[in-house]
Amino acid sequence: MKKYIQSIFADLSEELSYLKNTDLIFMVPKTNEHGDISTNIAMLLAKELKKKPKQIAEEIISKIKYDNSAICKIEIAGPGFINFFFSNSYITYILKEIITKGNDFGKSDKNAGRKANVEFVSANPTGPLTVGHGRNAVLGDTIATLLENIGYEVEREYYFNNAGRQMRVLGDSVRLRYFQILGDQIEFPEDYYQGKYISDIAEKLFRQHGDKLRGEDPEGIFKSAAELEIFNDIKNTLSRLNIGMKNYFNENSLYTDGKIKSVLEEFKAKGLSYEKENAVWFKLTELGAGQDKVIVKSTGEPTYRLPDIAYHKDKFERGYDLIVDIFGSDHNATYPDVLAGCKALGYDKAKIKVLIHQFVTIMDKGEVVKMSTRKANFITLDELIDDVGNDVVRYFFNMRSMTSHLNFDLDLAKKHSDENPVFYLQYAHARIASILRMTSEQNLNYSLENLNMLSSEPEQNLLKKLYQFEEEIMLAAENFEPNRITNYLEELAASFHRFYAECRVIGSETRLAEARIALITATQIIIKNGLTLLKVSAPEKM
RNA sequence: GCGCCCGUAGCUCAACAGGAUAGAGCAUCAGCCUUCUAAGCUGAGGGUUAGUGGUUCGAAUCCACUCGGGCGUACCA
Structure with a gap:
């Protein structure tokens, strides 16, 4: 309907030239008295034309040609709004559309033939998904669905890293718990993963292998068993929320495929990186940022920026028309570097849409629960689903705008009340x-x-x-x-x-x-x- | 210090690209089931949209500053 009104205004602009170069804004008024669709165009033009808004509105109304079967009345109201009232035959038409199209009503092929990638969750397999990840997961999946609904072919993607310090600590945490099960008196470091799931994994290894793993390396079976168990757990949680990923992208593949190396070389060739104090620096100042950042540490290990840039380069090369990243607000400082990197490599960063959502605050018995994966005081997403069901979880996480904090009152969500x-x-x-x-x-x-x-x-x-x-x-x-x-x-x-x-x-x-x-x-x-x-x-x- | 986000009714949040009288739910109070599900509906009270200034026909919305909160600001990811 909006399209129709736009089209009659387009016709009218042939006659009233001042309509040509203005953006027509249509909105749905709050009250019925103001019609079904309304525009403020006359007020916007008042200054430019040096006429009173009502005069302009009258001129527009007197000259506009419209189909009586769609619009039954146009009137001027207030300071100069033009209000359109739909006719009954339009109402008949829309009801018929809804009923005959049924489940397909609302679907659009506006973006048919275009491909989108939506990356979300992307939690490293160091522990079960928490309520915090839940918001990311649900938002990401819903955005993917919404894009599908307007015609995109969407790939849902999960990016993870199963190497690095975090994962070493994870493997060693399991190893120490394993020794404890064997009866060794071992002090468990405070900065290791404290969650019960670590002991569960150790327990399972003990049942399968007895004490044969004493000499194993922390990065060997302990780490791989932990990763496998935790990833299965994460996938299971996601599937309970009806979320299925098309791709699981392992950061490590960027190294094995030489993609990290090629980005480094490209930066070097373009003069966008330099060495200082044994580290490689990315010349962000040249790209408009405040300061240069290290991309390869003096130890030879890249910082997160480099693989992130290589990862996005890879996404560009896969040919998506739209690349959506969904992050929690703790990432808000990192993505500009990645975007700058992509741009420097010659990609159109307008194709990337970075969505930052604010954190979930959990209220339990009237108190804010501070959460950390490392310390075990988190509420898992699984527990939440157990308590309130997946419908409520999905709905609640979609209920607030991303930019505001989401206050999840556990007592209330568990209530099942009105x-x-x-x-x-x-x-x-x-x-x-x-x-x-x-x-x-x-x-x-x-x-x-x-x-x-x-x-x-x-x-x-x-x-x-x-x-x-x-x-x-x-x-x-x-x-x-x-x-x-x-x-x-x-x-x-x-x-x-x-x-x-x-x-x-x-x-x-x-x-x-x-x-x-x-x-x-x-x-x-x-x-x-x-x-x-x-x-x-x-x-x-x- | 700097960057991003937020501040709206007692509480949790809406308000479409700046539009017409700032709206819902919960909570409080008063009503509505001999008729399609009362997990519902109707009504009342509750607001200087954190504050100050600016932009204009018009500001919760845009700009500046102040105050308050969250998240960042690493050769951690």
Whole structure:
């Protein structure tokens, strides 16, 4: 519909030339009195044209040509808004679209043929996923789904590093626990991994091998067993949330494939690196950053920047049209270096979209829980799923904008009470399912013949919400904002519940009942499609 | 010190690219089930949008500064 209004304005701009070079902004007004779509164009032009906004608006309205079957009224209001009112035949059209397209309604092929890579989670296999990773995982997966919904072919990717100091400490942590099981009196260092899962892995090794591993190297079987166990655990947790990765990208492959080396050589050839104090420095100052950074330590080991740049180079070479990285706010200082590196290598960094989400604050019994993988005072994502179920976990992590901190109150999430918006939505869906079960028993079906009978306020509000769906999910995808979906769905469900309280389906006069069945059928489809994007279930009964 | 993010009702959060009277949920209070699921609905109270100044027809939104909170700021990842 917005497209249609844009097109009639485009036609009009042939006649009113001042419309040509301005951005037309259309929005959905908050109240029904202000119509279905509104534009502030007259006010924006007032200064430039040295005319009063209302005069401009009048001129636009008097000259604009539109189709009566789509728009029934255009009026000027307030300081100069132009408000458009949709006609009933448009409403009929959109309901019909929703009902006939069903599960496919809302899908768009706008980006058909384009490929996207979404990298998320990317936790190293040093411990189970925590609630903190949960937000990253759910946001990443939902963004991937949203991109698929607008036509992208999406690859979900998990980047990990199973080498380095962290992993050595992990292997040695298991080894020491193993010795403890054998009865050795060993002091377990404070900066080693304290979690119980370490002892579990050691226990398992003991059951399989007895005391035969005494002489093994910490980086041998201890490390590899730990990595295997932990990775299986992580994958299992992700699959409980319906998250499946297409690629697991091992940082180590960047070394074995010579990609790190080739980036180093390229930097050197371009004069973007130099040696100082036995280390290799990346000339970031030349690229506009504040200071140069080390990319290869004096020990010969690269810092994280180098593999990160090589990794992104690899992604570019794989030919994606869009590369999305999802990080927690603790990475906010590192990605500019990576982007600068990509740009220096000649890649279009506009293809990379870095999304930084703020941390999850866990509240338990009214207190903030500080978490650290190393010390074992974390709540695992698995425990959270056990407590509240995957629907609630997925919904809660999608509920807030990425830029704000997410306050996860465990007591509240565990409650399963009506404070929980997930149930509010699911209840709306189930209520509709229930009505439709009963109407079908009575052989009552939807009809699009008399939709103009849907004239009461709750019905009008519900209709209005329905035809906003397509635009909402488009905006959610293009702006990478999953929380728009949850906000929208809550408003939609509220509109439905209000309708339910005031308007009866069964027992109304047949033509009205048929129209209302069309309305709630469409509502049910939209709720289901919205929840499906979030991978939250839409039950027929509760 | 510097960089990024945040500050909106008692609490948790919305508010589309600057738009019309700043909205929901929870909590509090008062109502609504002989009719489609009360996990619901209706109403009331609750706000100087942290503060100060600026930009303009118009600011929670943009700019500057101040205050407060989070995360960073390594030859850790």
